[in-house]
Amino acid sequence: MVTNDKKLxxxxxxxxxxxxHQKDNLEAAEELYKKILQKDSNYISAHNNLGLIFKxxxxxxxxxxxxxxxxxINSEIAEPHNNLGLIFQMLGQNKKAINCYxxxxxxxxxxxxxxxNRASVSHNMGDTKIAKSYYxxxxxxxxxxxxxxxxxxxxxxxxxxxxxxxxxFRKAININSLYYDAYFNLALVFDKxxxxxxxxxxxxxxxxxxPNFSNxxxxxxxxYKNExxxxxxxxxxxxxxxxxxxxxxxxxxxxVILSDLGxxxxxxxxxxxxFMHNNKNKNAQLNLINDLTFxxxxxxxxxxxxxxxxxxxxxxxxxxxxxxxxxxxxNLTVFFNNSNKVFNEVKHxxxxxxxxxxQTFRRxxxxxxxxxxxxLFNKFNMIPKFCFSCFKIQIDPKNVLELFKLFFIFDGIxxxxxxxxxxxxxxxxxxxxxxxxxxxxxxxxxxxxxxxHISPTLKKFIKCKxxxxxxxxxxxxxFPNYKQTDENEKDFMQYNDKWKKIEEEDDNKILNVKKIxxxxxxxxxxxxxxxxxxxxxxxxxxxxxxxKDITEDIPNSELISDLISDQLDFRKKQIL
Numbered sequence: 001m002v003t004n005d006k007k008l009x010x011x012x013x014x015x016x017x018x019x020x021h022q023k024d025n026l027e028a029a030e031e032l033y034k035k036i037l038q039k040d041s042n043y044i045s046a047h048n049n050l051g052l053i054f055k056x057x058x059x060x061x062x063x064x065x066x067x068x069x070x071x072x073i074n075s076e077i078a079e080p081h082n083n084l085g086l087i088f089q090m091l092g093q094n095k096k097a098i099n100c101y102x103x104x105x106x107x108x109x110x111x112x113x114x115x116x117n118r119a120s121v122s123h124n125m126g127d128t129k130i131a132k133s134y135y136x137x138x139x140x141x142x143x144x145x146x147x148x149x150x151x152x153x154x155x156x157x158x159x160x161x162x163x164x165x166x167x168x169f170r171k172a173i174n175i176n177s178l179y180y181d182a183y184f185n186l187a188l189v190f191d192k193x194x195x196x197x198x199x200x201x202x203x204x205x206x207x208x209x210x211p212n213f214s215n216x217x218x219x220x221x222x223x224y225k226n227e228x229x230x231x232x233x234x235x236x237x238x239x240x241x242x243x244x245x246x247x248x249x250x251x252x253x254x255x256v257i258l259s260d261l262g263x264x265x266x267x268x269x270x271x272x273x274x275f276m277h278n279n280k281n282k283n284a285q286l287n288l289i290n291d292l293t294f295x296x297x298x299x300x301x302x303x304x305x306x307x308x309x310x311x312x313x314x315x316x317x318x319x320x321x322x323x324x325x326x327x328x329x330x331n332l333t334v335f336f337n338n339s340n341k342v343f344n345e346v347k348h349x350x351x352x353x354x355x356x357x358x359q360t361f362r363r364x365x366x367x368x369x370x371x372x373x374x375x376l377f378n379k380f381n382m383i384p385k386f387c388f389s390c391f392k393i394q395i396d397p398k399n400v401l402e403l404f405k406l407f408f409i410f411d412g413i414x415x416x417x418x419x420x421x422x423x424x425x426x427x428x429x430x431x432x433x434x435x436x437x438x439x440x441x442x443x444x445x446x447x448x449x450x451x452x453h454i455s456p457t458l459k460k461f462i463k464c465k466x467x468x469x470x471x472x473x474x475x476x477x478x479f480p481n482y483k484q485t486d487e488n489e490k491d492f493m494q495y496n497d498k499w500k501k502i503e504e505e506d507d508n509k510i511l512n513v514k515k516i517x518x519x520x521x522x523x524x525x526x527x528x529x530x531x532x533x534x535x536x537x538x539x540x541x542x543x544x545x546x547x548k549d550i551t552e553d554i555p556n557s558e559l560i561s562d563l564i565s566d567q568l569d570f571r572k573k574q575i576l
Contacts, residue, residue: 010039014046026053042073048080055087063087078108082117089121097121112142116151123151128159146175150182157189165189180209184216196223214244221253233257248278255287264295268308275305282353289350293525310346311526314339318524326408327461329401329549336550339529350530374474376506382499383475383482388491391447394467395437395458399546400539402462403427403435404532409457410437411522413450427538434542444468 008016017032033050036043051066064087070080085100101118104111119134135152139145153168166189172182187202203220207213221236237254240247255270268291274284285307292311317338325331373384397403406425425437441447447468458464470483484492536554539547541561547554 010036010043013039014043017046018049021049021053026057029053044070044073044077044080047073048083051080051083055083055090060087060090076107078104078111078114081107082111082114085114085117085121089117089124094121094125110141112138112145112148115141116145116148119148120151123155128155131155144175146172146179146182149175150179150185153182153185153189157185157192162189162193178209180206180213180216183209184213184219187216187219191219191223196227199223212243214240214247214250217243218247218250218253221250221257225253225257230257230261246277248274248281248284250274251277252281252284252287255284255291259287259291264291267291268295272305272308275307279305279349285350285353289525289527289530293527294521296521296523306346306349307526310342313342314526314529315523317342323408323412327405327457332401332404332550336532339524340551340553343526343529346526373472376503377475377478379506380499380502381478382496382502383471383479384503385495385500387472387475388482388495389442390471391441391444392469392471393439393441393447393451394469395439395462396465396467397435397437397462398464399544400435400535401546401549402464403437403535404550405461406437406464407528407532409454409461410439411524412457413439413454427535434538434544 013032013036017029017036020026020029020032030050030053033046033053036046037050040046047066047070051063051070054060054063054066064084067080067084067087070077071084081100081104085097085104088094088097088100098118098121101114101121104114105118108114115134115138119131119138122128122134123131132152132155135148135155138148139152142148149168149172153165153172156162156165156168166186169182169186169189172179173186176182183202183206187199187206190196190199190202200220200223203216203223206216207220210216217236217240221233221240224230224233224236234254234257237250237257240250241254244250251270251274255267255274258264258270259267268288271284271288271291274281275288278284288305288307289311292308296315317335320338321331321335326335373387376382376384395406397406403425410425424440425435427435439450441450451466455466458466470485476482479493481493533554536547536550537556539545540554540556
């Protein structure tokens with residue numbers, strides 16, 4: 001605290017106060033500024049500096065009063081108008097802030113900070129043209145204005161002037177090589193334009209300058225993950241969490257890595273941590289819901305959040321029914337209503353999740369998935385080896401009631417020959433028929449074995465059409481001979497060894513962890529329930545009234561309606 005100041009003049013007190021202020025001894029500085037104002041209530045600099053202390057300590061209204069008092073005493077000083085503008089900006093009163101900055105600039109046309117702040121307001125309001133002109137003016141007046149170069153770089157990145165953006169960030173770094181925000185922002189641009197190596201280097205530079213830069217560690221982890229460098233990615237996410245223990249996105253990203261490595265229990269733990277620190281983190285919610293499909297929680301050990309609790313409860317509902325019970329119409333109603341009661345307890349967490357999945361995968365091997373196939377096909381115009389040897393049983397349910405039954409039949413399938421491919425049910429308005437079910441097999445022998453097992457049940461409860469097909473329709477359009485085989489399953493179209501090499505190279509680049517399979521556990525999960533709700537909304541939209549045999553409590557869904565419209569448009573274009 002300040003003592004022995006009685007003999008000091010007001011100006012000497014002010015010098016002492018500013019010294020305290022500069023040394024961040026704000027309590028002592030505040031005390032002296034107040035003493036000065038007791039002696040002279042019109043001491044402008046004391047009002048202004050006291051306002052700065054209040055602003056930086058979050059005492060916004062007190063700060064506002066101080067700056068307004070300065071302007072009341074003398075309205076022809078530029079700085080208090082600028083400072084008052086900052087207060088209005090903090091309060092979200094942008095028009096008032098702009099007015100203050102403009103007054104400041106009018107009083108002092110060379111006041112670079114006022115131009116910078118004026119640019120910042122327009123930038124936040126989305127008026128990039130005006131913001132750009134004011135940033136440029138601030139730099140003209142102050143050529144080493146590192147913050148202005150940085151913000152101008154951010155603006156140019158937002159309007160896709162990528163080269164200019166890179167130039168401005170590099171200028172900021174040249175002015176101040178320790179300005180880690182500029183390294184970070186530079187990395188964002190390189191990532192955006194696909195220059196991964198440069199992005200990685202920039203994040204590493206940011207971390208070198210600021211070893212506690214958790215966001216840089218998190219983003220660096222994302223880049224490493226995309227390159228298949230799982231160990232490095234994991235280390236980055238763990239470091240981000242160590243620095244910022246409440247970093248929800250880092251927990252979620254770490255969960256994704258662990259899930260891909262087959263460590264589902266650990267993944268769920270991290271998704272739960274992410275959810276705990278931010279229960280509106282939609283990515284964590286969705287990842288948690290999806291991974292619970294592959295893992296039955298240990299109630300004594302797992303983190304208990306509402307989603308896990310609901311998932312466990314839904315599995316318990318399912319266990320109260322026998323296999324044949326669930327294939328009877330009246331029991332489906334009871335099952336769905338009981339499940340809906342469980343769902344309603346967590347509904348407020350996930351209502352806005354926009355869960356629009358149309359497919360249920362009952363077996364989902366990580367290394368062989370359709371997205372990976374399509375990427376390879378589109379990149380190299382080749383059929384992946386896995387798809388080349390693919391046969392499928394196609395089942396066409398007539399309505400959503402039969403689709404539900406097919407779900408439960410699929411859940412009870414006994415696969416032969418250690419089948420690790422997927423079976424799938426989905427809504428497909430873009431192709432013939434509204435509903436589809438598929439079981440993917442590696443040979444006709446496997447097809448016949450599975451059909452022998454499920455055909456009696458299908459005939460008894462669904463009576464739907466069954467077709468045997470080869471592979472993927474997308475590939476067939478490009479390679480018409482792809483689906484042709486003779487009775488001995490010999491391919492008329494042989495797989496090219498060169499393609500195989502390309503495929504393997506792609507695998508190694510994208511995922512260096514091979515043949516990690518996540519097999520869906522039997523039963524019922526929250527993911528399944530959300531997908532079923534989607535099916536029911538879909539049925540209502542296409543006037544399939546069989547949904548009423550399950551429940552009539554299905555709200556209209558604009559999301560699903562738009563999705564169906566897009567799919568039908570796609571189908572029309574394909575036909576044309």
